[in-house]
Amino acid sequence: MVAKKILMLVGDFGEDYEIMVPFQALLAVGHEVHAVCPDKKAGDYIATAIHDFEGQQTYTEKPGHRFTLTHDFDKVEASAYDALLIPGGRAPEYLRLNEKLLGIVRHFAQGNKPIAAICHGAQILAAAGVLEGKRCSAYPACAPEVTLAGGKYAEIAVTEAVTDGKLVTAPAWPAHPAWIAQFLRVLGTEIVL
Numbered sequence: 001m002v003a004k005k006i007l008m009l010v011g012d013f014g015e016d017y018e019i020m021v022p023f024q025a026l027l028a029v030g031h032e033v034h035a036v037c038p039d040k041k042a043g044d045y046i047a048t049a050i051h052d053f054e055g056q057q058t059y060t061e062k063p064g065h066r067f068t069l070t071h072d073f074d075k076v077e078a079s080a081y082d083a084l085l086i087p088g089g090r091a092p093e094y095l096r097l098n099e100k101l102l103g104i105v106r107h108f109a110q111g112n113k114p115i116a117a118i119c120h121g122a123q124i125l126a127a128a129g130v131l132e133g134k135r136c137s138a139y140p141a142c143a144p145e146v147t148l149a150g151g152k153y154a155e156i157a158v159t160e161a162v163t164d165g166k167l168v169t170a171p172a173w174p175a176h177p178a179w180i181a182q183f184l185r186v187l188g189t190e191i192v193l
Contacts (some may be wrong), residue, residue, distance in 0.1 A: 001030065004082040004114075004187050008035045009101060009124070011091030016048035016064030017173040018087035018118050023067075025180050026085075029189055033085070036073040038098045044069050049089055051119075051172070053158075058141070059172075061090075073100075078107035083187055088119020088139060088172065096127035105130060109167075116168040116183040118175065122146050125167075135164040137171050 006026060010019050019035075026033050037046055048064030084105065086092070095101055101124070108115050109130035117125055122138030123145055125131050131151030137160075138146055143153040154162040154169070161170035161179035166186050170179035184191070 001188070001190055004031045005080065006031055006033045006083045006085055007076065007078070007081040007104070008033055008085040009095060010035055010046055010067065010087060011037050011095045012046045013049045013089055014046065014087050014091035015089030015119060015173060016050045018089060019048055019067055020065070021173070021176050022085060022087070022180055029184065029191060034071040035067070035069050036071050036076055037069055038073050038095065038101055040069055041072045042069055051089060076104060078104045083114035084108040086115070086117040086121035086124050088121045090120070092120045092123040096124045102128040112166055114166045114183065114186045116179065118170045118179055119172045122169065134167055135162055136167065137162045137169040139171055
């Protein structure tokens with residue numbers, strides 16, 4: 001397996017599991033992951049939130065962990081990366097307002113590079129205008145944004161993921177096994193037991 005260099009776009013109150021789990025899983029199988037956030041540098045941290053499904057009409061939110069960034073957002077050169085990872089939570093709602101960040105997303109989409117997004121990460125894909133004709137899952141509350149951006153919302157179980165070309169998406173963190181496995185396949189990662 002050739003290790004890939006993966007850029008991860010995170011922000012304050014991103015979903016704790018959707019940041020921590022894929023970050024650690026991708027490192028564990030030998031990939032290099034650079035976690036960045038606009039207006040922050042390597043060594044700075046973001047506050048995460050834990051979103052849970054406890055029977056109410058929408059998810060609940062609790063304080064998560066501090067997640068330390070590994071690289072400076074201002075120094076990101078998208079062309080230096082093989083793939084892009086976009087976690088969900090509340091962060092995408094404000095990250096999608098950053099024009100440099102949207103330009104980074106467009107670079108990956110236009111270059112047909114692997115992109116994995118989960119939950120509210122679809123808000124960033126929609127704002128970047130890269131969903132036209134793509135089948136995309138997301139947290140159900142983001143379905144209108146996927147559709148308005150020209151995507152085809154994939155209504156799947158919360159434990160499932162969908163791949164359309166090199167775009168891998170899922171509704172929320174319960175889909176991690178399917179979402180991460182599909183992203184690894186798109187990356188060309190082979191795990192032999």
